[in-house]
Amino acid sequence: MNDCLSLPLRQSNAGSRPLGDWEGLWQALGEGEAEGLPQGRGEGWHAIAVPAQQAATEGAAALWYRCRFARPDHAGRVLLRFGGAFLATNVWLNGRLMGSHYGYFGPFGFDVTPFLKDENLLVLCCEAPIETDLARKRHVMGLFNDGDDRLYPSSAFFSLPESYRWEVPVGLWRPVELEYLGPVSVDWLRLRPRIEAGDTGRLEIETRLRNLDGRSMSGELLLEVTSPAKADVPPVRLRRAIQIAGGTEQAVSISLTVPEALRWWPWRLGAPNLHQLTMRVLVNGEESARLVESFGFSEAVVRAAPDGWSITVNGRPMFLRGAVYAPGLRLDQLTEELLRADLELARAAHLDALRVHAHVLPEAFYRLADEAGMLIFADFPLTLAYAYHASADENRFFETAVREQIPEFVGLLHNRASVILWTVHDDPPWIAANAERADVHAVRQNYTIDQEARALIKSIDPLRGALAASGELDSHLWQGWREGSWSDFADLAPALASAFGAQALPSVNSPVWDVLGRRWPIAGDDPHWLYHGFQPAPWAERGAGLPTEHDTLKDYIEVGQAYQSHLLSYAVDQLRKRKLEHCWGAFVFQLVDPFPGAGFGLVDSARVPRAALAVVRDAMAAVRVIIDPIAFVPFQPWGVGYRPGEQASVRLVVVNDDPQVSGRAEIRWTVWRENAPRQGVLGRVRDAVRRKSFGGRVAVELPTASEPALQAAVLTLPLEASGDYRLEAEMRFPDGGLTRSHLDFRVSDQLSTSRRVPLLPRYLTERLVVADSLHRAPDGLGFTLRNRTRPAVLTSLVPIRLDSRPILPPRVLVETENARLPLPRRLELPMEREVKFLVELEDVAEVGDHTLEIEISLPGLASGRVLLGGTVRAEDFRPPPTPT
Numbered sequence: 001m002n003d004c005l006s007l008p009l010r011q012s013n014a015g016s017r018p019l020g021d022w023e024g025l026w027q028a029l030g031e032g033e034a035e036g037l038p039q040g041r042g043e044g045w046h047a048i049a050v051p052a053q054q055a056a057t058e059g060a061a062a063l064w065y066r067c068r069f070a071r072p073d074h075a076g077r078v079l080l081r082f083g084g085a086f087l088a089t090n091v092w093l094n095g096r097l098m099g100s101h102y103g104y105f106g107p108f109g110f111d112v113t114p115f116l117k118d119e120n121l122l123v124l125c126c127e128a129p130i131e132t133d134l135a136r137k138r139h140v141m142g143l144f145n146d147g148d149d150r151l152y153p154s155s156a157f158f159s160l161p162e163s164y165r166w167e168v169p170v171g172l173w174r175p176v177e178l179e180y181l182g183p184v185s186v187d188w189l190r191l192r193p194r195i196e197a198g199d200t201g202r203l204e205i206e207t208r209l210r211n212l213d214g215r216s217m218s219g220e221l222l223l224e225v226t227s228p229a230k231a232d233v234p235p236v237r238l239r240r241a242i243q244i245a246g247g248t249e250q251a252v253s254i255s256l257t258v259p260e261a262l263r264w265w266p267w268r269l270g271a272p273n274l275h276q277l278t279m280r281v282l283v284n285g286e287e288s289a290r291l292v293e294s295f296g297f298s299e300a301v302v303r304a305a306p307d308g309w310s311i312t313v314n315g316r317p318m319f320l321r322g323a324v325y326a327p328g329l330r331l332d333q334l335t336e337e338l339l340r341a342d343l344e345l346a347r348a349a350h351l352d353a354l355r356v357h358a359h360v361l362p363e364a365f366y367r368l369a370d371e372a373g374m375l376i377f378a379d380f381p382l383t384l385a386y387a388y389h390a391s392a393d394e395n396r397f398f399e400t401a402v403r404e405q406i407p408e409f410v411g412l413l414h415n416r417a418s419v420i421l422w423t424v425h426d427d428p429p430w431i432a433a434n435a436e437r438a439d440v441h442a443v444r445q446n447y448t449i450d451q452e453a454r455a456l457i458k459s460i461d462p463l464r465g466a467l468a469a470s471g472e473l474d475s476h477l478w479q480g481w482r483e484g485s486w487s488d489f490a491d492l493a494p495a496l497a498s499a500f501g502a503q504a505l506p507s508v509n510s511p512v513w514d515v516l517g518r519r520w521p522i523a524g525d526d527p528h529w530l531y532h533g534f535q536p537a538p539w540a541e542r543g544a545g546l547p548t549e550h551d552t553l554k555d556y557i558e559v560g561q562a563y564q565s566h567l568l569s570y571a572v573d574q575l576r577k578r579k580l581e582h583c584w585g586a587f588v589f590q591l592v593d594p595f596p597g598a599g600f601g602l603v604d605s606a607r608v609p610r611a612a613l614a615v616v617r618d619a620m621a622a623v624r625v626i627i628d629p630i631a632f633v634p635f636q637p638w639g640v641g642y643r644p645g646e647q648a649s650v651r652l653v654v655v656n657d658d659p660q661v662s663g664r665a666e667i668r669w670t671v672w673r674e675n676a677p678r679q680g681v682l683g684r685v686r687d688a689v690r691r692k693s694f695g696g697r698v699a700v701e702l703p704t705a706s707e708p709a710l711q712a713a714v715l716t717l718p719l720e721a722s723g724d725y726r727l728e729a730e731m732r733f734p735d736g737g738l739t740r741s742h743l744d745f746r747v748s749d750q751l752s753t754s755r756r757v758p759l760l761p762r763y764l765t766e767r768l769v770v771a772d773s774l775h776r777a778p779d780g781l782g783f784t785l786r787n788r789t790r791p792a793v794l795t796s797l798v799p800i801r802l803d804s805r806p807i808l809p810p811r812v813l814v815e816t817e818n819a820r821l822p823l824p825r826r827l828e829l830p831m832e833r834e835v836k837f838l839v840e841l842e843d844v845a846e847v848g849d850h851t852l853e854i855e856i857s858l859p860g861l862a863s864g865r866v867l868l869g870g871t872v873r874a875e876d877f878r879p880p881p882t883p884t
Contacts, residue, residue, distance in 0.1 A: 024048030083174025142381025182288025201261025264296025267373030296417030320585030532597025774870030
């Protein structure tokens with residue numbers, strides 16, 4: 001699949017030259033070859049920018065490039081280097097096919113020295129096929145072709161008008177260069193640094209050299225290790241003789257001792273000290289290649305097992321305060337300045353870890369993370385299901401693509417101190433959390449290749465942790481958004497929460513609204529909003545409701561951001577109070593929005609903060625007093641409530657992640673009522689008698705940064721007066737440190753706890769229910785479902801109402817060719833297959849128009865009410881004709 005050189009490292013000893021003056025042409029690969037495009041022929045060529053990520057759409061998925069250049073004035077070898085190209089690339093030089101490469105993130109190239117002329121024509125074709133049957137997809141692009149992190153997210157199920165296009169990236173998103181070097185090049189370089197005793201470092205070096213010449217070459221490797229942080233320490237140098245037969249490769253292993261080595265630490269535990277290795281390849285006394293690579297002496301041990309996790313860095317246990325990170329869908333626009341600013345944003349929010357979600361970022365990001373002391377979970381670009389019900393050839397192509405790209409993935413990032421965990425597949429269908437997602441889970445789709453890929457990663461990098469799947473041993477917690485309630489976080493005990501959160505709209509002043517538009521009012525299933533990520537079902541059922549329930553756009557923005565803030569604050573507190581005992585990390589979904597629209601980010605795609613940024617910054621503070629309400633009544637969509645006369649109980653929990661903070665601290669807490677309910681004169685008198693305020697102090701010995709959270713006190717407050725209350729806790733600790741927390745709650749006889757059950761959005765109804773299928777049957781009313789979304793399981797169709805009257809008890813049958821069977825607890829809804837149902841009725845439906853309301857539940861896909869309309873006609877009551 002990859003007939004080329006993998007070039008993860010720059011190694012030119014004589015510089016490089018970017019190629020320019022590019023022309024482009026959209027045409028299918030086979031058609032272009034037939035018309036002679038590899039030889040530069042064809043019409044319609046036009047100027048095109050390189051590097052620049054383009055968009056492939058239906059009918060335009062292959063983009064040809066060509067450019068001309070003169071023979072370089074270089075006596076050695078010339079490598080043609082591609083920094084990055086979506087997705088499958090075929091390359092011709094002067095009409096000769098040089099080879100191909102598959103995959104978007106790995107630099108690759110060719111030794112073009114024997115094929116150069118005085119004037120040269122370079123032609124290539126980049127192809128990124130469009131896949132609309134997403135469960136059957138076979139191309140490895142991660143979030144770029146599936147999931148909710150892309151424009152026109154897959155949750156819209158191809159329901160939008162033609163003006164909204166499904167597209168995937170294609171083309172050259174990194175420069176194309178000629179790289180000049182001698183006869184021997186370097187395929188890869190793997191560094192394994194560790195501290196052996198005290199400050200003595202041991203650096204294990206593995207590299208593979210390639211002789212690009214047909215003659216045998218002899219020479220030597222010159223290695224030099226320096227510590228920029230300790231300029232007065234002399235560098236460590238080593239020489240090693242080499243001899244390589246013509247046209248072959250040679251693996252070399254070297255071990256170096258580095259005295260006075262400095263450890264690399266995550267930013268909150270110490271300094272992210274980096275060392276530098278310079279490796280020179282000499283052939284016959286002349287430099288052939290030169291590499292400069294930074295690295296850190298750090299030992300990160302991530303143990304992920306069914307019985308629990310543990311995470312240590314340089315021997316210190318760490319609870320990871322993190323966020324999922326997908327900074328943008330245009331990789332060509334992710335400048336170092338933007339990536340550095342995002343890392344600073346994460347640190348300012350007290351985050352020490354980022355999970356690069358279901359894709360691979362430009363390699364510069366991981367180097368910047370090294371410098372910033374940010375820990376990284378590195379995901380391979382696989383997400384959700386692949387090759388489901390695909391042909392054997394399609395499945396074989398997918399698995400081969402994975403096998404070929406894993407070495408590129410690990411080779412690109414192997415030397416980065418910030419990377420502490422590899423993950424093969426995000427949310428694959430085979431994990432237990434997806435048990436209710438139809439046959440795609442039952443057949444354990446993609447399980448074998450995911451396990452094989454994990455083993456391949458471990459063979460290349462045996463020291464780091466590697467997961468076959470995200471969502472198997474870690475947890476994606478969508479309580480309060482796609483399932484359950486926000487209050488369910490109190491009962492969860494995940495080993496590591498790698499995704500949780502809720503959507504919110506951009507702030508009022510954000511330039512994102514120039515893209516979204518400020519039209520108001522707007523429908524909940526507006527195509528423009530759906531294209532830009534809005535998820536109407538969770539908003540309606542658990543969040544701030546639909547736009548039609550709010551008077552102004554400003555109100556809707558504020559209520560939605562408040563819900564996101566409340567959910568994240570409560571979830572982070574619940575996870576941190578289990579620090580190191582049950583839970584080893586909390587990753588908010590997510591740091592920034594990857595595109596302009598409704599998103600989960602603490603900041604939107606324009607980097608304008610949402611209210612949740614300040615809330616999460618407080619919740620993730622190194623030292624925090626967690627105010628944990630007990631036995632409360634959870635409001636919907638949000639709120640903590642107690643009834644008058646009941647004991648309002650609250651825990652005060654102290655968590656400390658700062659290794660510099662220890663000793664005794666004092667917590668001062670107060671409770672007061674901020675607002676009273678409206679009432680008459682007698683009510684105000686009774687209220688004055690009942691109204692009370694409380695306060696107190698608690699002395700506590702702070703836990704160390706390596707210890708679990710500590711329960712400091714349990715407050716029991718006899719509150720009899722109704723109203724809105726606030727509890728504030730202030731903790732002062734040694735060296736003048738101060739932290740504050742608060743909890744707002746309500747005391748009332750009337751506490752709203754009912755969960756909203758909204759109508760299923762129209763675009764979903766159209767893809768689940770056969771229109772006009774409601775009809776009279778001999779024993780009741782029948783209707784038909786046809787799933788045109790994803791493979792799904794139906795778990796419920798009740799309660800049921802006919803013309804607004806409940807049908808009690810509801811009895812639903814599934815009609816097959818041979819019988820009628822009671823609706824099972826789980827019913828597969830295969831794609832594009834009709835399933836017929838019968839709702840039994842005691843009384844015959846009268847002639848006229850009727851509306852049947854059912855509450856449909858498809859776990860992981862949709863839940864809500866569906867209205868089915870139909871007409872019962874008089875002729876429906878006529879008996880069938882007597883057979884002759």
